[in-house]
Amino acid sequence: MEIYFFYMFAGGMILTSLLMITRANVIHAALLLVLTFFFLAGVFVLAGAEFLAAVQILLYAGGIMVLYLFSIMLMNVEVAVRMRQWHRQGVVVLVAAVLLGLEIWAVLGEVEFGAPKQWEWSLGATPGNVEALGAVLYTKFLFPFEVASILLLASMIGAIVLAKRTIER
Amino acid sequence: MIPMTHFLVLGAVLFLIGAMGVLMRRNAIIILLSIELMLNAVNVTFVGFSRHLADMTGQVFAIFVITVAACEAAVGLAILIALNRDRTMVNVDEINLLKW
Amino acid sequence: MDMALEVAVAAIKIFIVVNVVQLVVAYMIYVERKVIAHAQLRLGPMRVGWHGLLQPIADGLKLFFKEDIIPDKADRVVFVLAPVMVLVPALVVYAVLPFSATFYITQINIGLFFVLAISSLGVFGVVMAGWASNSKYSLLGALRSAAQMLSYEIFLGFSVIGPLMLAGSLNLQEIVHAQRDVWFVFYQPLAFIVFFVAALAETNRVPFDLPEAETELVAGFHTEYSGMKFAFFFLAEYASMMVISTIGIVLFFGGWEGPDFIPLPGFVWYCLKLGAFMFVFIWLRATLPRYRYDQLMRVGWKFMFPLVMLNIFLTGFLKYLFL
Numbered sequence: 088m089e090i091y092f093f094y095m096f097a098g099g100m101i102l103t104s105l106l107m108i109t110r111a112n113v114i115h116a117a118l119l120l121v122l123t124f125f126f127l128a129g130v131f132v133l134a135g136a137e138f139l140a141a142v143q144i145l146l147y148a149g150g151i152m153v154l155y156l157f158s159i160m161l162m163n164v165e166v167a168v169r170m171r172q173w174h175r176q177g178v179v180v181l182v183a184a185v186l187l188g189l190e191i192w193a194v195l196g197e198v199e200f201g202a203p204k205q206w207e208w209s210l211g212a213t214p215g216n217v218e219a220l221g222a223v224l225y226t227k228f229l230f231p232f233e234v235a236s237i238l239l240l241a242s243m244i245g246a247i248v249l250a251k252r253t254i255e256r
Numbered sequence: 257m258i259p260m261t262h263f264l265v266l267g268a269v270l271f272l273i274g275a276m277g278v279l280m281r282r283n284a285i286i287i288l289l290s291i292e293l294m295l296n297a298v299n300v301t302f303v304g305f306s307r308h309l310a311d312m313t314g315q316v317f318a319i320f321v322i323t324v325a326a327c328e329a330a331v332g333l334a335i336l337i338a339l340n341r342d343r344t345m346v347n348v349d350e351i352n353l354l355k356w
Numbered sequence: 357m358d359m360a361l362e363v364a365v366a367a368i369k370i371f372i373v374v375n376v377v378q379l380v381v382a383y384m385i386y387v388e389r390k391v392i393a394h395a396q397l398r399l400g401p402m403r404v405g406w407h408g409l410l411q412p413i414a415d416g417l418k419l420f421f422k423e424d425i426i427p428d429k430a431d432r433v434v435f436v437l438a439p440v441m442v443l444v445p446a447l448v449v450y451a452v453l454p455f456s457a458t459f460y461i462t463q464i465n466i467g468l469f470f471v472l473a474i475s476s477l478g479v480f481g482v483v484m485a486g487w488a489s490n491s492k493y494s495l496l497g498a499l500r501s502a503a504q505m506l507s508y509e510i511f512l513g514f515s516v517i518g519p520l521m522l523a524g525s526l527n528l529q530e531i532v533h534a535q536r537d538v539w540f541v542f543y544q545p546l547a548f549i550v551f552f553v554a555a556l557a558e559t560n561r562v563p564f565d566l567p568e569a570e571t572e573l574v575a576g577f578h579t580e581y582s583g584m585k586f587a588f589f590f591l592a593e594y595a596s597m598m599v600i601s602t603i604g605i606v607l608f609f610g611g612w613e614g615p616d617f618i619p620l621p622g623f624v625w626y627c628l629k630l631g632a633f634m635f636v637f638i639w640l641r642a643t644l645p646r647y648r649y650d651q652l653m654r655v656g657w658k659f660m661f662p663l664v665m666l667n668i669f670l671t672g673f674l675k676y677l678f679l
Contacts, residue, residue: 089257090257093258100266101266107286107289108277108280108281108286113285113286114434116285116286120289120293123296127296127300130303134263136303137465137466138315138469139299139315139319141466141469143322144476144477145469145473145476146326147296147325148476149473149476149477150509151325153479153483153502153505153506154333155285155288156487157483157502158337159285160483160499161340162336167283167346171282172283173280173281176280180279184272184275188268195264195268200261200308202257203307203309204309204310216465216466217465217469219312220312220315224319228316235320238323242327245334246331246333249331249335249337250334
């Protein structure tokens with residue numbers, strides 16, 4: 088049962104992401120990426136990371152992608168639709184990507200992972216994923232957590248300085 | 257039960273698609289979107305290992321990756337807006353004023 | 357066999373909830389027209405049925421048979437998808453809302469977070485509609501709504517943290533159980549103020565209806581829509597008003613539980629509280645003028661954001677001292 092859902096989500100992700108990188112219209116690409124993130128949230132739920140799935144939708148789809156759409160609408164992107172879309176080195180990249188993909192496939196085929204370990208809780212139970220994640224995040228990873236907040240602050244200042252119009256006084 | 261290999265293959269394929277998008281497209285916004293896709297491919301691998309080892313560390317790292325992605329989106333879009341204000345350009349190979 | 361039965365029960369529940377929601381929404385539009393009319397010393401709809409009671413059905417029929425226009429220069433796929441993208445998140449959220457102690461479709465351990473995540477997707481439909489219409493007014497409405505909903509989602513998210521700290525769970529049922537003695541609105545007045553203002557902004561209601569401001573943007577993001585697609589936007593707006601009111605009731609007003617000395621079933625209490633919330637929404641629309649765009653942003657970031665941060669800090673501090 089689970090495996091079919093996984094194939095559905097994985098297939099959807101690969102399809103939408105392939106469509107995403109081939110669109111000429113930027114808004115279409117952004118909307119397709121949102122769809123990819125939905126499928127990704129489904130994969131996260133199947134992997135027992137339901138909190139992360141909600142974070143994926145709330146932050147990525149509902150936050151970052153709306154920011155993208157907002158910025159795209161502020162920019163003048165209609166001209167780019169009629170221009171050449173691909174770099175000249177595209178063919179080389181394609182060949183390299185296919186080769187790398189085959190290599191990963193070959194390597195993964197030889198590795199034996201064995202049966203996964205079990206969580207101490209079942210999916211969707213109340214003392215479960217959220218509590219476990221919080222317990223780890225705010226004890227063992229407290230210092231990286233604070234560093235991440237400083238990173239956010241720095242990028243916020245950077246974004247404001249870069250995007251702000253210089254005012255002549 | 258989903259085998260671990262499936263997560264790794266999915267992550268690898270998405271990462272490759274993202275990398276192809278970054279290297280093949282001229283449009284700067286699509287390149288940023290492809291970078292988001294690559295970051296998410298990494299998340300698939302993290303969460304897959306978190307599932308396999310029954311260890312929360314992978315999910316914590318996925319949260320940090322999302323944080324970094326948010327920072328990257330904000331700064332990247334700010335750069336694009338600044339570029340777009342001075343001169344209408346969205347293609348990365350036209351941004352070559354520093355080239356000597 | 358067990359699973360088939362479970363799926364069947366869930367499907368029946370979903371069918372009931374979705375249909376009841378649509379019917380209630382239709383009559384909420386009627387109630388809104390009536391309340392606003394009486395606030396302005398008018399009578400409102402009177403002709404169709406007793407005191408205009410059949411007006412929603414007439415309106416629905418009219419919208420159903422109207423010609424469905426897609427503008428020539430519109431992006432057809434996105435234009436058609438946009439109303440769906442507005443309505444579906446608003447309805448999906450009902451899957452986890454508790455209507456009474458026993459009547460709910462499902463409950464999950466990330467309940468409240470799920471609600472926030474899914475309802476944050478409504479903005480996509482608005483932005484898609486505004487962009488795909490290929491009209492200046494629609495695009496302005498979409499830009500405004502993107503900035504507004506993105507900002508106020510942050511305050512909405514932070515304002516629920518106070519009650520969550522007191523309840524110690526994201527499960528909506530358990531949050532209600534935690535308020536058996538005292539409603540959280542008495543412990544968390546600051547959080548409730550911020551929550552309510554953010555809820556108004558998230559649902560695009562007056563005084564924050566800038567995305568559709570009819571006096572300046574014709575109708576904002578849905579200027580170009582007609583027929584059933586337009587009806588979808590209407591349905592979604594009222595459905596998400598009910599969602600956000602239910603969240604407010606669950607977080608601050610004890611959900612379906614009422615005072616012990618008035619023995620009423622849980623569902624009746626829920627409906628009474630929902631009605632009160634809805635009335636306040638409509639009342640505000642009849643009373644307040646619209647905010648200007650810069651005022652909206654200033655109120656949000658310079659007043660509500662510090663307030664909600666202060667609330668989280670105070671809640672944590674007091675909880676550490678006394679509990």
